[in-house]
Amino acid sequence: MENRSFEFSHALCRLPATSVTDGLRASDHGDPDPIAFAAEHAAYISALRLAGCVVNVLPADESFPDSVFIEDPALVLNGTAIILRPGAASRLGEAAALRPALLENMNDVIDLSTDGYVDGGDILCTDDRVLLGLSARTNLQGAQDLRPIVEGLGYKLVVLQTPPEILHFKTESSLIDAQTVLATxxxxxxxxxxxxxxxxxxxxxxxxxxxxRVNADVFLSAGYPKTADMLESAGYSVRILNTRQAALVDGGLSCMSLRYSR
Structure with missing residues (x-):
């Protein structure tokens, strides 16, 4: 596809587990409601399909409360999945649990061999660059070991420092077209x-x-009308989705799918 950073034919998602109530969070604003979360997630999957993606949905994994956030243990570039090493101890096993699905759905699978850590939520991809923000979940050792894999797939790795008050680099940034970022x-x-x-x-x-950004649409969380109006005025097609339950466990739109083309 011409714009490989946002034009996708497929997406991989995992249903939220009822154990999501035990999900990680920086601040406690209450537990998510598993039923309400499932409804939000179903609407998210529908939006991906409406945007033109074939969506493969994996069953919930009760062993890992945060496993609905499928983007953190893997990175997909050009249809190749890189199995990462998440920086939260409770999520270390998610990568191995995800591996069979990646082998089934991706063109190739590469393991990141590192003693460091890399979370997918700290990675923002353009058409030719992988921007990686160091954070509490992603360290320099992980970034250095990821570099040769990324470069071998035709991208330049740019290592940045995420401000300490931000959980993930993409908590406060997203790519909305090949040359444009939405950021705080x-x-x-x-x-x-x-x-x-x-x-x-x-x-x-x-x-x-x-x-x-998924093909022609920008997915935006509900509750931010001024930003939505700004994007629409700039010519973007905005699709509003409720992410209230995901936000209670520090999740959002980017982390609930792996988007790719085959």
Whole structure:
């Protein structure tokens, strides 16, 4: 596809487990409701299909409360899956559990061999670059060991420092076209996006920055009308989705699918 950073033929998702109530979170604002989460997730899958993706849905994995956030243990570039090493101890086994599905659905699977850590939520891909933000979940050793794999797949790895108050690099940034990033004002002015156009989220709507571009559509979380209006005025097709339950366990739109082309 011409724009490999946002044009996808397929997506891989995993249903939320009822154990998601035990999911990791930086701040406790209550537990997600598994039934409400399942409804939000179903709407998310429907949106992916409406955007033109064939969506393969894996069963819930009760052993891993955060396993609905399927993007963190793997990175997909050009149809090749790289099995990562998540930085939270409770999520270390997710990569191995995901491996059979990756072997079935991807063109190739490569294991990241490292003593370090890399979370998929810290990786933002353009058509030719992989921007990796160091964070509490992704360290320099993991980034250094990922570099030769990424370069072998035709991308340049750019290592950045995520501000310490941000969980994941993509918590406050997303790619909305081949040359444009949506980011919070704090991250937009950090120098992370040199050479790219940056649209800043509206005042008071920082959480809107965790969006995803899927073919012609930009998926945006509900509750951020000013940012939605800004994007629509700039010519983007915006699809609003409820992510209230995911947000209770520090999840968002980007982490609930692996998007790729075959």
């Amino acid at each position: 004002p704090a991250l937009a002015t950090s120098g992370a996006f040199n050479g790219l156009n940056v649209i800043e989220t509206a005042v008071g709507e920082d959480a809107a920055a965790n969006a995803i």
